Amino acid sequence: MRPVLLIARSTLLEARRSALPWLVLALLAAALALVAFLSQVAVTEGRELQAAFAAALLRAGAAFLIAAHASASIVRDANDKVLELALAMPISRSRYYLGKLAGFAATGALLALACALPMPLWAPPAAAAAWGLSLALELLLVAAASLFFSVTLSSVLPALAATGALYLLSRSLAAIQLLAHGPLAEPTWSQAVARRAIDGVALVLPRLDLVTRSDWLLYGAPSAAGLGAALGALAVYTALLAAAGLFDFHRRDL
Amino acid sequence: MSGTERPLASVPAWLWAALVASMAAQVALQSLRPPPAAGAQDLPPAPRAAALRAASLGEPAAASRLTMLYLQSFDLGAGNRLAYRNLDYGRLREWLQVILDTDPRSNYPLFAASRIYADVEDDAKCRQMLDFVHQAFFGDPNRRWASLAQAALTAKYRLHDLSLAKQYSADLQRLTTDPAVPLWAKQMEIFILEDLNELDAAKIMLGGLLASGKLQDPGERRFLQGRLEAIEKRLASKHRR
Numbered sequence: 265m266r267p268v269l270l271i272a273r274s275t276l277l278e279a280r281r282s283a284l285p286w287l288v289l290a291l292l293a294a295a296l297a298l299v300a301f302l303s304q305v306a307v308t309e310g311r312e313l314q315a316a317f318a319a320a321l322l323r324a325g326a327a328f329l330i331a332a333h334a335s336a337s338i339v340r341d342a343n344d345k346v347l348e349l350a351l352a353m354p355i356s357r358s359r360y361y362l363g364k365l366a367g368f369a370a371t372g373a374l375l376a377l378a379c380a381l382p383m384p385l386w387a388p389p390a391a392a393a394a395w396g397l398s399l400a401l402e403l404l405l406v407a408a409a410s411l412f413f414s415v416t417l418s419s420v421l422p423a424l425a426a427t428g429a430l431y432l433l434s435r436s437l438a439a440i441q442l443l444a445h446g447p448l449a450e451p452t453w454s455q456a457v458a459r460r461a462i463d464g465v466a467l468v469l470p471r472l473d474l475v476t477r478s479d480w481l482l483y484g485a486p487s488a489a490g491l492g493a494a495l496g497a498l499a500v501y502t503a504l505l506a507a508a509g510l511f512d513f514h515r516r517d518l
Numbered sequence: 519m520s521g522t523e524r525p526l527a528s529v530p531a532w533l534w535a536a537l538v539a540s541m542a543a544q545v546a547l548q549s550l551r552p553p554p555a556a557g558a559q560d561l562p563p564a565p566r567a568a569a570l571r572a573a574s575l576g577e578p579a580a581a582s583r584l585t586m587l588y589l590q591s592f593d594l595g596a597g598n599r600l601a602y603r604n605l606d607y608g609r610l611r612e613w614l615q616v617i618l619d620t621d622p623r624s625n626y627p628l629f630a631a632s633r634i635y636a637d638v639e640d641d642a643k644c645r646q647m648l649d650f651v652h653q654a655f656f657g658d659p660n661r662r663w664a665s666l667a668q669a670a671l672t673a674k675y676r677l678h679d680l681s682l683a684k685q686y687s688a689d690l691q692r693l694t695t696d697p698a699v700p701l702w703a704k705q706m707e708i709f710i711l712e713d714l715n716e717l718d719a720a721k722i723m724l725g726g727l728l729a730s731g732k733l734q735d736p737g738e739r740r741f742l743q744g745r746l747e748a749i750e751k752r753l754a755s756k757h758r759r
Contacts, residue, residue, distance in 0.1 A: 306583070306587065306626075307590070307629070307634065308625070308626055309626045312583065313583045316583055317580050319580070324575075432575065435576040438576070439568065439571040439572035439574070439576075440572055442568050442571070442572075443572060473576030477576070477577075477579075478577050479578065479579040479621070479623070482623070483623055
């Protein structure tokens with residue numbers, strides 16, 4: 265267990281010493297400035313507009329930052345031979361991988377905390393807490409995806425693109441499914457094939473549209489059971505990504 | 519960043535000059551450019567609510583409000599010479615419906631319809647907006663009553679259409695069940711009936727309300743009791759004639 269914690273600690277330290285804290289501050293400042301401007305334009309529901317827009321912006325920004333940070337960190341470890349050095353010591357591949365994931369999880373949790381801090385300005389504290397907790401788990405999933413793609417693709421840009429695609433698709437797939445099954449969908453065979461394909465993709469993707477929802481901040485936090493179910497599904501998918509990443513990492517010839 | 523950088527003096531003079539010249543050229547070019555001209559654009563057709571939801575990436579509450587701000591920008595002084603009163607109100611209604619469908623719990627589109635877009639000199643356009651509010655009210659009466667109350671007031675004072683105002687206030691009175699809905703909103707129908715000179719109906723409603731025991735505030739009871747007595751007096755004098 266100790267090597268996992270040591271690697272996690274060094275990963276967290278790496279995040280603290282990088283530009284990540286400054287980028288988080290810049291993200292918060294940009295979000296606050298933008299919502300202050302938008303609330304001047306709104307003729308009603310100014311508080312709701314600020315909460316919804318800040319939440320949407322901070323959520324997307326935080327996901328991008330953790331994905332970029334995780335990809336850069338893994339690829340740098342490989343390029344600087346840190347990975348080889350670590351594996352030359354009595355540390356198994358699984359422990360190295362899980363240590364990195366734990367480090368990114370801690371980084372994501374701190375990032376989620378920073379993003380959730382301004383939310384009580386516009387929303388009840390319980391709703392803000394539920395949103396922050398959900399964001400922390402969502403960032404863990406994004407970090408796990410980024411780690412998986414970075415290990416598999418060994419390059420920052422493809423890993424970031426793959427993580428971004430997975431993230432965006434997971435957030436919009438439910439709406440795409442609704443479109444595909446809607447009454448305006450034509451009853452042709454190509455439409456039927458497309459519908460089946462979309463349903464198939466939905467089976468292997470997480471439902472990110474059900475978590476970290478800005479409407480929790482506007483209309484109240486979900487029930488404990490609803491929140492638990494949504495976050496449980498995130499945990500299951502994170503475990504799947506970690507297992508897939510470990511599988512690939514063990515098969516790689518370093 | 520600091521320890522690994524060479525001093526500024528190590529940058530060649532020609533590079534300094536190139537930097538200053540390119541910056542000056544950029545500023546000069548932008549200052550020569552005329553300010554953006556306001557266009558006169560009508561609303562494009564509204565997207566489908568499902569498409570807007572797909573584009574919102576799972577953030578319907580934020581997307582609904584941002585789309586509302588976009589819709590608001592189709593007005594004088596926001597880069598468009600065409601004031602909202604000149605817009606195609608059919609399309610405007612479609613946009614408001616899509617925004618409401620994207621986040622049904624937001625009152626923003628109904629507020630805008632009843633207080634901004636209904637405030638036009640064109641009676642037909644005003645009625646379109648009031649009808650939108652009225653139809654939307656049936657979807658969630660306890661959340662949307664305030665906009666229908668405003669629509670009833672607009673029908674009464676702006677359109678001078680008391681029967682339309684009566685219809686709205688009657689629906690409001692009949693369908694709202696939330697105790698948080700203020701009594702003044704539920705009582706609107708009584709005053710409109712009074713204005714319509716339908717004194718018997720107003721008397722029955724007011725008497726029923728007073729007898730129901732729903733009125734907790736003694737001042738309110740006193741006020742409505744006074745109104746009831748005034749109606750009874752008017753009725754008595756009407757019968758004498």
